[in-house]
Amino acid sequence: MSDSIVKVDKVSKKMGRKMIINETSFVLEKGKIYGFIGPNGAGKTTLMRMITGLIEPSGGQIQIDSFDLKKERSQALARIGAIIESPVFFDYMTGKQVLRNLSRLHPEISSSDRDAHINKILKSVGLLERCNDRVKTYSLGMKQRLGIAQALLGNPQLLLLDEPSNGLDPMGMHELRKIIFNLRDEKGLTFLVSSHLLDELQQMCDQLIILREGTIIWNGKIGEMVSDGRRLEESFIELMQS
Numbered sequence: 248m249s250d251s252i253v254k255v256d257k258v259s260k261k262m263g264r265k266m267i268i269n270e271t272s273f274v275l276e277k278g279k280i281y282g283f284i285g286p287n288g289a290g291k292t293t294l295m296r297m298i299t300g301l302i303e304p305s306g307g308q309i310q311i312d313s314f315d316l317k318k319e320r321s322q323a324l325a326r327i328g329a330i331i332e333s334p335v336f337f338d339y340m341t342g343k344q345v346l347r348n349l350s351r352l353h354p355e356i357s358s359s360d361r362d363a364h365i366n367k368i369l370k371s372v373g374l375l376e377r378c379n380d381r382v383k384t385y386s387l388g389m390k391q392r393l394g395i396a397q398a399l400l401g402n403p404q405l406l407l408l409d410e411p412s413n414g415l416d417p418m419g420m421h422e423l424r425k426i427i428f429n430l431r432d433e434k435g436l437t438f439l440v441s442s443h444l445l446d447e448l449q450q451m452c453d454q455l456i457i458l459r460e461g462t463i464i465w466n467g468k469i470g471e472m473v474s475d476g477r478r479l480e481e482s483f484i485e486l487m488q489s
Contacts, residue, residue, distance in 0.1 A: 250276050250277055251274045251275065251276055251277065252275050252276070252277045252311065252312055252326070252404055252405050252437045253273075253274065253275035253298065253309070253310070253311055253405060253437075253439075254274050254308075254309070254310040255271060255272055255273050255274070255294075255298070255307070255308075255309055256272050256307055256308045256309070256310075257270045257271070257272055257306065257307040257308070258270070258271050258272070258294070258297060258304045258306070258307030258308070258309060259271070259304060259305045259306040259307055260290070260293055260294075260297060260302070260304055260305050260461075261305040266461060267290050267293050267461050268290045268293055268294055268297070268304075268461045269460075269461040269462050270306070270307065271290075271294065271307075271458075271461065271462065271463055272307075272463075273456055273463060273466055275405070275437055275439060276437070277404070277435060277437050278431060278435045278436070278437060279431075279437055279438075279453045279454060280427060280431060280437075280438045280440065280451055280452045280453050280454075281437075281438065281439045281440065281452060281453070281454050281455070281456055282440055282441075282442065282448035282451070282452035282454070282455045282456070282469065283295070283439055283440060283441040283442075283455075283456050283458070284441070284442065284443070284445065284448065284455065284456075284457050284458070284483065285457055285458035285459055286459065286487065288460075289458040289459050289460060289461065290458055290460075290461040291409075291441045291458055292331065292409055292441070294458070295329070295331055295407050295409055295439070295441060296331060297309060298311075298316075298327070298407060298439075299324070299327055299329045299331065299407060300316060300320060300323070300324050300327075301331070303317070309323075310323070311323035311324070311326045311327060311405070312326045312404060314326070325401060325403075326403055326404045326405055327403050327404075327405050327406075327407065328397075328398030328399055328400075328401060328403035328405070328406045328407075329398055329406065329407040329408070329409075330391075330394045330395065330397075330398055330406075330407070330408050330409060330411060331407065331409045332409065333391075333394075333410075333413070334390060334391070334393065334394030334397065336382045336390065336393065337382065338381065338382050338383035339381060339382075339383065340381065340382055341378060341379050341380060341381055341382070342369065342374055342377060342378045342379075342380065342382060342385070342389075342393050342396075343365060343369065343378040343379060345382060345393065345397070346365045346368065346369070346393075346396060346397065346400065347361065347362075347365060349397050349400060350364070350365060350400050352400075353400050353401050355401070356400070364400075365400075366378075368396045368399045368400065369396060371396075371399070371426070371429065371430065371433075372392040372393070372395050372396045372399075372426055373392060373422060373426065374389060374392055374393060374396065377389065386419065387414050387415060387419065388415050388416070388418070388419030388420075388422055388423065391411055391415065391419070391423060392422070392423070392426065394411075395408075395411075395426065399430075403436070404435075404436060404437060405436070405437045405438075405439070406430070406436055406437070406438050406439075407438075407439045407441075408438065408439070408440045408441070409441045410441055410442055410443070411423060411440065411442070412442055412444050412447055420444075420447055424447070424450065424451050427440075427451060428451075439456075440452065445478070445479040445480045445483055446478065446479065446480065448469075448479060449469065449473060449478065449479040452469050453468065453469065454466070454467060454468050454469060455467065455468075455469050455472055455479075457483070457486065459487065464486065465486060
């Protein structure tokens with residue numbers, strides 16, 4: 248059995264005459280948290296959109312748990328949950344109502360098991376006690392956690408989170424980090440987390456993938472990037488200037 252959940256092999260994306268992603272390759276191993284960083288316009292969101300099937304590559308191959316995303320799309324996407332942009336919900340609904348509605352998009356969840364499944368997910372993101380409150384009463388951090396709950400409905404093996412900490416206060420970031428750790432440790436989930444908050448990634452991630460102008464310029468353990476007690480921000484800026 249393979250230890251990888253994602254294989255990106257020489258993937259490119261061209262828009263007009265501009266090459267956004269240039270023959271990029273990497274592997275995500277199961278049960279690890281990957282930080283995905285780079286300057287604005289480096290191609291991070293484009294690459295995440297390709298992995299989630301929202302846009303097609305111009306070339307190369309993406310495999311999710313050994314399923315070819317192009318040829319075996321439904322099987323591949325069944326392994327993925329994602330928040331690519333800030334989640335938007337109907338404020339007049341309760342958290343549980345939101346998930347009940349979204350759960351209907353997952354035919355594998357039987358109606359008899361729906362509430363138990365939703366309650367289990369709500370508990371895992373720390374929202375069970377507030378699940379009957381309307382979303383309009385939720386803080387930004389709670390809405391982000393509800394977004395993660397939505398992404399968990401299909402029992403994915405991989406979660407892609409694009410800037411999940413944006414706008415969160417320190418407590419919100421702490422809660423988010425704790426949830427990610429718990430999901431990795433208890434469910435064996437793999438995470439690909441894109442963020443500009445490098446200190447947060449330094450506390451959270453096992454490995455880093457750094458993208459510049461559509462090309463990976465670093466892929467390795469975070470300890471190798473921040474050796475000798477350096478902050479990730481220092482090492483990142485130094486790499487960008489080299």
